[in-house]
Amino acid sequence: MGRTSSQKLKNLCTFALPGVLVFVLVVIVPFLYGFYITLTDWDGVSAVKNFVGFSNYKVVFSDSEFWKSMLLTIRYVIFSVLLVNIVAFFFAYLLTSGIKGQNFLRAGFFIPNLIGGVVLGFIWQFIFSNALVRLGKGAGIGIFSKSWLANEHLAFWTLVIVTVWQLSGYMMLIYIAGFTGLSTDVLEAASIDGATGWTRMRYIILPLMVPSFVICIFLTLSRAFMVYDINLTLTGGEPYGSTILVAMHVYNKAFTSRQYGVGQAEALFLFVLVAVVSGIQVYMGKKKEVEA
Helix, strand or coil, X not given: CHHHHHHHHHHHHHHCHHHHHHHHHHXXXXXXXXXXXXXXXXXXXXXXXXXXXXXXXXXXXHCHHHXXXXXXXXXXXXXXXXXXXXXXXXHHHHCCCCCCXXXXXXXXXXXXXXXXXXXXXXXXXXXXXXXXXXXXXXXXCHHHCCCHHHCCCCHHHHHHHHHHHHHHHHHHHXXXXXXXXXXXXXXXXXXXXXXXXXXXXXXXXXXXXXXXXXXXXXXXXXXHHCCCHXXXXXXXXXXXXXXXXXXXXXXXXXXXXXXXXXXXXXXXXXXXXXXXXXXXXXXXXXXXXXXX
């Protein structure tokens, strides 16, 4: 009995301890150090870190630019999450219906997700500033005759469009997995009972796809809140600072303005917000999943 317990402990240490150590060193220790930084006035360069308590958090709540970028980010998240999941669900439904070349189309729609955000931003910057402008002027299409990136109202939508283009293919694969996992017996029984078209979609398919919705909405929420690379290379926060999302604001606060303590406090606030929103979404999704 004692030998068995000793062997189990040895196996636990052998297989679990390395992973636990890596998690602690890579996640827990940096998180605790980051929290400590929020309590100092460190500028990110000097060796001196003066303790200032929770004054950085007071600065966060009085920083109008931070809240402006936060509201813009929430708007960006709402449109991005909705459009990404609608487009991805539509593609998944279409590409599981048995159309010709569906495997080729799946690969084609997924490819944008393989392109890094920095490269993607530069590609679409060229498209919006050159390709579409030439097309608009040549075809006489007024809305494309000038670069959207130079318009403070349209530049926001370039971020949404590029995000939808990048993420839809990845979320599509998750929805395809959900569609292929649907019970054929249930679908056949629904068809026999006369459930077709929208009725079948609303009362049969959508409830059974709730697990896929939970995963996809969680992933798009977390990625949209934290987006930085596309924001940097596509718009750079311009024109006139109208497209500075919260992740870019936090970076600028910490590394450009040299207010590392305040920037870290804003980053921690953003982390808590994303964790709470994502947690609520997963909880509500799991509740709907049980009800379905």
